[in-house]
Every structure is written in C-alpha cells, then in structure tokens.
Amino acid sequence: MKKAVVLLSGGLDSATALYLAKARGYDVHALVFRYGQRHGKEVRRALAIARRLDCPAQVLGIRLPWRGSALLDRSKPLPQGGKTTHGIPLTYVPARNTIFLSFALSFAESIGARRIFIGANALDYSGYPDCRPRYYRAWQGLARLATKSGVEGAPIRIETPLLHMKKSQIIRLGTKLGVPYQLTWSCYRGAARPCGRCDSCLLRAKGFKEAGMKDPALS
C-alpha cells in the first residue's frame, strides 16, 4: 500500500487533509510538531484525530529560539478583529512551513512514502508567504532535487488539496469524509472552550456558517 506523510496540526484544515489522503487510498502517517505554540491543545487534538483514524502519528519537538511571532511570543497580542487579509499577519512564524516540510521530506524518504499532504490554504491565509501556490510549486522542484528518491527517479510530491478551497468548501468535503470536527481546535488560545473572538475562531465560524452547518466543537 502506498504511503503518505500528512502534516497534522490539530486544526480543521490539516484534519481534512489527513482524511482526504486516507480516502485516496494512502497508508497515512501523521507528523505533528510541538514548536513552542502558546498552548499544547493543538498537539493533543492532533493525536486524538490520528487515533480516531487509527493511523500512526510521530510527534516532533522543535525549538525555535528566535521568537518573534504572536503564536510563539506571549508578550505579543493575538490578532483579532478580522485583520487577516491586510499584509502579513502577526501570527506569521518565519519559515514555519518550510521547516515542517523539510522534516516531512526526511520522514517520507526514510519510510518510503512518495507523497506529503499539507492542508495549506491560499484564500484564508493569503497574507502568509508560505501559503501561496507559487511557494508550493517551488517546493516540488526542491523535493525532487533534495532527495535520494528524487535522484533515483521516484520524487516525493507535495500535495496541497485544499490550497484553492474556501473554508466552507473544506468543511463540506471533510464532513463527507467523516472528519471528526468536534476534535479539531482552531482557537489561538488554549482555554477549555474556543474564545470565539480571535481571527482563527472568526474564520472558522464564518466557514461553518457559509457551509450551512453547526460547528460540532461548540455543541
């Protein structure tokens, strides 16, 4: 059975990417990062989602001693008020997806996987440089050149199935695939319940509303 590595954060998009890879017939291996997020909730939810799908999950701890992002630095305010589309968000972590994909490439090559799935999205996160289609096109070339498998004619491909979807489309697709959205966590804060005010909560609420659905995480 052909293997795929899936970057799993515990959020809505990556959970959908995981279920989609599985539905496409891949033997999926989740890769979860602890990289100094403000809270550990995302990681716990990622592991719960992988468990639900009965797929192996590898957790990697990464230290980024050079803080600077609101997602890592507790002294910075978390963005709220829907300012996600103006410029590069405060939650930008320098080269985060590049670091994640480089580990995924190493992991994929070592287990013989030829696909890496990432739930990146170019519409909702248009401000992030590493969520743009051209960034992923550049990665295809790099992944082919960087690895033994690429040299040997069987390159590892980066799959971004959600890149051009609206949040509501992702939610509709995932609902068909049986994604347990009640387990996913989008809130920038790590309280018992989502805050409902941060940009990530607002984006999620808008997605469920446009999909004509109730968010199962809120019931």
Next chain:
Amino acid sequence: MKKAVVLLSGGLDSATALYLAKARGYDVHALVFRYGQRHGKEVRRALAIARRLDCPAQVLGIRLPWRGSALLDRSKPLPQGGKTTHGIPLTYVPARNTIFLSFALSFAESIGARRIFIGANALDYSGYPDCRPRYYRAWQGLARLATKSGVEGAPIRIETPLLHMKKSQIIRLGTKLGVPYQLTWSCYRGAARPCGRCDSCLLRAKGFKEAGMKDPALS
C-alpha cells in the same frame, strides 16, 4: 553592518565558509546543529571555532527519530576505503541540508540577515543529492518565496562559495583567511584523534597533501 547566518558543523568546509563570510564584511552568526550524530565532538569544535572568531553561535537540537544513515545509526558500519564517489554514500541523511537551511532561513529572517552561508561542496560529495548546484539554485527560489522579507523585496540569499572548489583549494583559501584548522574535526568517529581511515579522514588528508601542507590537526 550587514548580517549573515553561517551553518557551522565543526568540519573544515564550514569553518572556511565562516571565515570567508567574515572576511567579506558580514556580521556573522553561526548556527550549529546537534542532530543525533554518533559523537558530540563536531559540535564542540564548531563552538570553539566560533569562539575563536568571536562570533555568536546558536546551537539547535534536532531529533530525527527516523534513523537510517550511517552517521546517525550506530548499527551501520561507517564507510571507508574511498567509496565516496560511487552512488549515494551510506552517510546520506535524508533531507539533512534541507532541514538545516530551513532553520537557517527562519533564523536569518528573525535577526534581519539577508545571507545564509553554507560550506557545501559539489566535487568531494558528488554523491549527495543536497550538495549539487541545481539543488542550491532551487533553494534560491524557495527562500525568496518562503519569507516575509522575500515578499517585501529583500530576499534572503543562500551563498555556497565553496561549491565548485577542490578540497585543496578550500584549504589554501582558508589558510589565507586564518582558519584554525587545528580546531576543525572531519573524522566520522569521535575518538581522541582522527582515525585516519574513514572516508572523511582520507578526503581531508588528500586535500592537505594536494595543497602541499601539513594538517595542523595531526601535529
């Protein structure tokens, strides 16, 4: 003063790259990785070299739970006997330079550096996919697309000044620059003195011989 991040391993090539970046007028910041090498000698030497140049060094610990390389896996024999040029060496660590460069990119962006120096060499390590010129060309594109600085028109560039040099040329250049080669460590083993038999020792010895010099690490 313009800043540069330099990937420093404690070996001969990266030490030369560090001194070269400094000679070119950069305010250099060394980035050193602990990634599960067989021995910690390289890392200690890297720090000694940075200290000698009086430049700050950031050490990053990285766990690669998927072993598979002879450099990481103690159950695999270390290559010796000059088999470096046939196919991909046993010492290949999947996507290692890709992981290193992705962290360097994050570090560079966070400190406002616009250059990353890496002592990669395409001649001596022709078997490694991630030591080839085309791999580094692909990285230029990725580095520009991956970061906020790239979007803002000030991309971070990857500098590979040693890429096309023979080992003897690197040694001659470094000697002019004052590189303390007695502090550099090339041996795959971590004993008190270099073993003199592994491929890395043989390559180094050949370099010093062709440069018409004595290796100061052996005296």
